[in-house]
Amino acid sequence: MKHDIVLTIDGRETKVAPGTTVAAAIWNTSSLELRTSVSGEMRGPACGMGICHECRVTIDGISNQRSCLIQCDAGMKVETDAG
Amino acid sequence: MPADNSHDVVVVGAGPAGLTAAVAAAELRMRVAIVDENSRPGGQIWRSNRNQLHPNARRWIKRAERARIRFIDDASVVGVCGPQRLDIASGSTAFRITSESIVLAVGARERFLPFPGWTLPGVTGVGALQALVKGGFDIRGKRIVIAGSGPLLPAVAADLKRRGADLLEVAEQAEFGDVARFLGRLVRNPAKLWQALRIRTNLALTPIRFGVWPIRAEGSTHVERILLTDGRRVRRIQCDIFACSFGLVPNTRLARLLGCTIGTHGIEVDDLQRTDRPEVLAAGECTGIGGVDVAKIEGTIAGHSAAGKLDDARAFLGSRTREHRLSESLDSAFELRPEVLDLAEDDTIVCRCEDVAWRDIKTRNDWRTAKLGTRLGMGPCQGRVCGSAMQALRGWSESSPRPPLQPVSLTALSSLSDSTSARELKSSHPITRDGGI
Numbered sequence: 001m002k003h004d005i006v007l008t009i010d011g012r013e014t015k016v017a018p019g020t021t022v023a024a025a026i027w028n029t030s031s032l033e034l035r036t037s038v039s040g041e042m043r044g045p046a047c048g049m050g051i052c053h054e055c056r057v058t059i060d061g062i063s064n065q066r067s068c069l070i071q072c073d074a075g076m077k078v079e080t081d082a083g
Numbered sequence: 084m085p086a087d088n089s090h091d092v093v094v095v096g097a098g099p100a101g102l103t104a105a106v107a108a109a110e111l112r113m114r115v116a117i118v119d120e121n122s123r124p125g126g127q128i129w130r131s132n133r134n135q136l137h138p139n140a141r142r143w144i145k146r147a148e149r150a151r152i153r154f155i156d157d158a159s160v161v162g163v164c165g166p167q168r169l170d171i172a173s174g175s176t177a178f179r180i181t182s183e184s185i186v187l188a189v190g191a192r193e194r195f196l197p198f199p200g201w202t203l204p205g206v207t208g209v210g211a212l213q214a215l216v217k218g219g220f221d222i223r224g225k226r227i228v229i230a231g232s233g234p235l236l237p238a239v240a241a242d243l244k245r246r247g248a249d250l251l252e253v254a255e256q257a258e259f260g261d262v263a264r265f266l267g268r269l270v271r272n273p274a275k276l277w278q279a280l281r282i283r284t285n286l287a288l289t290p291i292r293f294g295v296w297p298i299r300a301e302g303s304t305h306v307e308r309i310l311l312t313d314g315r316r317v318r319r320i321q322c323d324i325f326a327c328s329f330g331l332v333p334n335t336r337l338a339r340l341l342g343c344t345i346g347t348h349g350i351e352v353d354d355l356q357r358t359d360r361p362e363v364l365a366a367g368e369c370t371g372i373g374g375v376d377v378a379k380i381e382g383t384i385a386g387h388s389a390a391g392k393l394d395d396a397r398a399f400l401g402s403r404t405r406e407h408r409l410s411e412s413l414d415s416a417f418e419l420r421p422e423v424l425d426l427a428e429d430d431t432i433v434c435r436c437e438d439v440a441w442r443d444i445k446t447r448n449d450w451r452t453a454k455l456g457t458r459l460g461m462g463p464c465q466g467r468v469c470g471s472a473m474q475a476l477r478g479w480s481e482s483s484p485r486p487p488l489q490p491v492s493l494t495a496l497s498s499l500s501d502s503t504s505a506r507e508l509k510s511s512h513p514i515t516r517d518g519g520i
Contacts, residue, residue: 019133020219027220032305033204038462039438042304044204046435046468048211048218049127050120051192053463053490054435062175064463064490068218069157071122 007076010083022067022078023048023055034067034080042082057081090114090153092389093169093182095160095337098126099375100367100382101188102143107386108186109150116153116180118160118171126190127210128375130217155180162486163340167362170499172487177495184362184389187338187350188382191368193235193328194471196419197433197441198426200300200309201327208328213239216246223247225323228309230254230297232329232417237291239326241284251320252290254311256329257417259293265416296423300325314422329419332471333369336484348372348411355396356385364389372413424476434469436462450479463490 004015009030016025023045026034033042035056045055050069058079059065067078092108094101097119109115117124124144129137136144147154155171162170168181193208200206207215209229216222226249229240236253244250255262266276280286298317299310308321333349343358344351348371356364366385367378380402387396427433429442437458447453450460450473459473460466465488466481473479 017133017219019131019135021215024215024219027215031204037202037432037435037438041202041432041438042204043202043435044305045207045215046195046202046211047193047208048214049192051464051467052195052435056463068215069120069122 005072005074007072007074007078009078010080012083016072018072020072022057022059022065022070022072022076025072026057026067026078026080030080031082033082036081088178088180090116090180090182092116092184092186092386093118093180094186094188094386095119095169096126096188096190096367096369097121097124097154097156098188098190098367098378099129099139099143100190100369100378100385101126101186102129102140102147103379103382104186104188104364104366104386104389105152105382106143106146106150107383108184108390109147109152109386111387111390111392113390115150116155116182117147118155118158118169118180120157120159122156124154124156126188127214130214132217133219159489160337161488161491163337170486172489172491172495175492175494175498177491177499179499184364185341186356186382186385186389187341187343187358187363187365187369188367188378188385189334189337189369191331191333191349191372192467192471194330194332194475195327195468196231196329196423196426196472196475197431198297198299198423199428199431200302200306202432202435203300203302203306204304205302205306205323206300206325206327209233209235209239209326210328212324212326213242216243222324224249226251226321227324227326228252228254228311228320228322229326230256230295230309230311231327232256232419232423233331233413234417235328235331237280237284237286240289240291241286244285244289250286250289251322252292252311253286254295254297255291255293255417256296256420256423257293261416261418262293265412268412296420296426297325297327298426329423329475330413330417331368331372332474333371335369336465336467336488338363338365338369340484340486340488346371354384354400355388355393356381357388419475427476433472434459434462436464436469439469444473450481453479454482465489 035043043054046052055067091113092115094105094117105117123131125140129140158173161172338350350365364385366381427441439457470481
């Protein structure tokens with residue numbers, strides 16, 4: 001599709017429509033789980049609006065980014081705990 | 084960053100209440116800024132669909148742009164460094180803005196209650212799932228169960244069904260009689276209203292059950308099935324996503340940090356939306372759950388009040404049809420039954436941030452003791468999830484909020500212009516270098 005955004009999620013090239021959040025992109029193309037909790041449980045987005053912090057991933061080398069609040073950008077490098 | 088960070092009115096929150104307040108003040112020639120954590124304005128109910136603004140939001144945003152309102156997106160208010168001075172963090176930067184008046188339009192969040200398996204990936208809130216879908220999650224063909232409590236359930240169910248979800252069931256924990264009484268207050272014939280809603284919203288083929296609640300979510304790496312009960316039978320339903328929340332909780336943290344009094348329904352305000360702190364006003368769901376129409380009127384009133392036009396503000400009072408009556412009706416119609424307050428088992432995680440299990444919390448007497456003994460509430464969400472749960476489960480009140488209101492990186496803090504305030508923030512919370520706690 002024209003204007004699709006290309007980013008990588010855990011090393012895999014992924015195409016998403018503009019305006020897609022990183023959390024949605026991960027759910028669409030990768031897995032529901034994206035983070036390990038402090039005791040090692042797999043977690044995914046829960047509140048969808050930046051409150052629970054369960055959706056945190058590393059984006060372009062910076063950790064603890066709330067993926068449900070961040071829109072995918074061209075060339076973004078997303079790393080989850082599930083990849 | 085813009086050179087001038089001083090304003091007449093700063094509005095926190097760009098949902099219906101915030102947008103209407105900002106526009107009202109700006110059209111009265113105030114210098115207005117509106118701050119929001121999302122990339123696009125609209126809040127929850129007017130959340131944009133990927134890049135497309137919600138049509139209702141778009142109208143207000145056009146007026147906001149014409150009135151030269153400054154939009155500060157992707158930004159959180161993390162602290163208060165003096166009267167009318169807010170610390171804002173956005174990505175790797177932070178800056179301070181000052182304002183004569185502050186309008187809090189920070190809305191509400193969903194109430195999560197713990198049950199076995201609620202932390203499995205694929206278990207979300209109800210509004211949460213809609214937010215994820217509006218953020219681009221492809222729901223087509225996905226098997227969804229929606230449960231919990233409140234008017235949000237059928238509203239989200241209808242929207243997701245329209246978008247192609249395979250909606251298996253909507254389970255409301257309240258009894259039909261209680262909900263019908265609530266609807267009856269809105270309309271003369273509740274049964275007729277319900278039928279009309281069902282038909283018009285395409286939910287006619289989806290089982291909507293009352294007096295049913297979840298007891299467990301199961302799956303290996305993510306949710307695969309859930310168990311629902313009516314107190315007698317237990318049913319197992321295979322699903323891809325389980326959306327479950329139990330009502331809405333007003334966001335009051337920033338108001339408390341500013342010293343405002345909070346009542347049973349939310350931030351306390353007078354008829355003109357003024358809190359008991361000078362120059363701080365509040366409007367919309369954060370003052371009490373009332374819906375979008377009330378939020379818009381309250382925002383309009385708050386914008387006029389913030390601009391000093393109290394008589395003009397009073398002219399809108401006639402349109403406001405509720406004085407927290409809707410809030411009380413909601414509370415009684417969708418009152419949480421004892422069973423849903425007793426779902427956690429010993430090993431059920433209650434604090435998701437710090438993985439604190441129910442067995443370590445249930446023996447404590449109050450929030451502070453539990454927090455100090457277990458780290459409950461000391462993670463990145465700062466008790467927003469587990470605190471609301473413990474308030475419902477045990478009536479525990481949280482401690483006073485301390486800045487930063489969201490985790491902030493040292494990188495961001497070091498870019499704050501006033502070094503004194505940066506030191507104050509740093510000394511009260513340990514913060515790691517790379518992006519969070």
